[in-house]
Amino acid sequence: xxxxxxxxxxxxxxxxxxxxxxxxxxxxxxxxxxxxxxxxxxxxxxxxxxxxxxxxxxxxxxxxxxxxxxxxxxxxxxxxxxxxxxxxxxxxxxxxxxxxxxxxxxxxxxxxxxxxxxxxxxxxxxxxxxxxxxxxxxxxxxxxxxxxxxxxxxxxxxxxxxxxxxxxxxxxxxxxxxxxxxxxxxxx
Numbered sequence: 001x002x003x004x005x006x007x008x009x010x011x012x013x014x015x016x017x018x019x020x021x022x023x024x025x026x027x028x029x030x031x032x033x034x035x036x037x038x039x040x041x042x043x044x045x046x047x048x049x050x051x052x053x054x055x056x057x058x059x060x061x062x063x064x065x066x067x068x069x070x071x072x073x074x075x076x077x078x079x080x081x082x083x084x085x086x087x088x089x090x091x092x093x094x095x096x097x098x099x100x101x102x103x104x105x106x107x108x109x110x111x112x113x114x115x116x117x118x119x120x121x122x123x124x125x126x127x128x129x130x131x132x133x134x135x136x137x138x139x140x141x142x143x144x145x146x147x148x149x150x151x152x153x154x155x156x157x158x159x160x161x162x163x164x165x166x167x168x169x170x171x172x173x174x175x176x177x178x179x180x181x182x183x184x185x186x187x188x
Contacts, residue, residue, distance in 0.1 A: 002166065003151070008159025011044075019046035024161050025141060027186075036060070039114040040186050042141060042161075043107045047071065051100050057093030061110045063118045064089055065182065067145055069103030086120040086180075106143065106182050114138075116186045123147070123175040131183075132170040139186040140164040140171065147179025 011022040023033065024042040031038035036059070044067070064073070065088035073089050074080045076096035081089035083103075091097060093109070108116050123129055133140065142149075142162045149156050151173040156162050164171065 002164070004163045004165075005154060005156055006161040006163065008157070011159070016045070017049075018052040019048040021045040024143065025163055027139065036111070038109070039111060039188070040116055040139070041107075041109045042143070042184060043109075044104065045107060046104045047099065047102055050102065051098065054097040054099065056096075057109070059111055060093030061115070062091055062093050063108040063116065064091075065106045065118050065120070067104045067106055067182075069101060071099050071101040071103045071105065074098050074100070088118055106145075108184055110186070114186060114188050116184055119183050120145075121179075121181040121183055123149070123179045123181065125175060125178045127175050128172065129175065130170055130172050133167075133185060135169055136187055137167060137185050138165070138188050139184075140167045141184040141186070142173075143182040143184070145180040145182055147181070148176040149173045149179055149181070150176060 011024060013020040013022045022044050026038050026041045033041055066083040066085055068085060070084050072082045075091050078095055083089060108118050110116050144156050144158055144160050146158055151162060
């Protein structure tokens, strides 16, 4: 199983008109968000304005999870979702989407045949976790939102990301301290 740890210090925030965003991971590696030539992209963002409009992203499916704060997403002619901490919403990138509320969030964008899920996992201090999943996952990505875990004697700290490519059916890790993890599963 191929894994890669990306340290929080390597994520470079960039401004957008309502806050800041940081790309955490994009696949394939040489893809660019600006040219929309990726299979999937993971990012975080802060929303510092009470109301904002989302950029139209035709051909992209999005999953947005609130990490802190609250946000209400209104997708014109589709649905409205009120999101609190660790709640998520899935929507098409070309929907007319507006947001209300200040928060920080985690974003998954997929294109083409690529699909994905985002979920939170809360682990108590010094607990061993055997995280099992189906065998059709192309990538499993763990974002340590808060806390610290050890996988294969490697320490992953708050803000770090670990990416498993073509993972086996389970991954074991130990929580060094109480953790809030964001787990993304990518399928094709």
